[in-house]
Amino acid sequence: MESLLRMTDLELLRRFKHGDEAAFHELVDRYADYLYGVAWSLVGHAADAEDIVQETFAGAFRGAAGFREAASIKTWLLRILMRQCARSRRSAWKRRVFSFSDRPESSTDGETAAPDALSAPPQQQVEHRVDVVQMLETLSPEHREVLVLRELEGMSYAEIAATLRVPQGTVESRLYRARQELRERFKGYL
């Protein structure tokens, strides 16, 4: 087990392809929190985020044999996660539950919801007044995902394009429009 901890992601996946399931579980341990954080940012709901992560790993488990090692394991998992998010959105659309109701208790960003909180305190405290999750919720899923990947994951345009399998120009324009929408909607609070 200790040797698994020292292995790179790629080594773990190769071992898994040769039948070592413990190696896959090590990958799960490494990426569960990260993927959960991304999923939560995108769907804003703990139960949905959990389902998405579960489906992501199940997809990776089934598709490991087809992984060609052209991308990093992290990018590969993220790519699967983005697809699962899109699938989840489609079913959520039917259920119409994007309540964003169960935010983490540790969050300090959720005290006040903008734009309902437009009568809230001065501008210098904006980071602590704006409900970031609700802010993201105002965006379309396509705009939300590029913004999350850029601002929260710190990915370059090229990396985002590769993850979402869209042209780099599309990433750039979606990101631009997402920010312009937020600037417009939260004018005076940014």
Added chain:
Amino acid sequence: MSCEYSRDLHAWHDGELSDSAQRRIEAHVAECEQCRQELRELQSLSRVLAAMQRPTMPQDAKQRLGDSLLIGQRSLLRMAELLSAAAALILAVGLAFLVQGRPAPNRTSTAVEVTAIDYSLPDEMSPLDGGAPESIELAQWLEGLPATGQP
């Protein structure tokens, strides 16, 4: 109304401009108050988003994740077993058809052969010996058959 440099400003903010484009936008921003304001808002937005605290996966959710993967593995194994069993069954049925598909032996000659067999008991063995009474009964019954094999 945004400045015509607005898109470049965003790319610059993201560190995605070439050196020459970067110099161009820097020179422009120095002169354009609208772009300076937009840049301040972009920086503020980035700070707000970066400050967002995201939860880690709860321990019980991790446990469920591990369990679900185990169940997934088991169901894959079970499916492999079922497929193997189905393949074996198909093979067996196929073989059975092949065997049955051979030309049937001549029934008339079989009847003749049956009637030609000597089913009489050896001298040293009587029906009361108890060795195989049903065989003896069968032999006696067969002895009574006509040559066509019909009872």
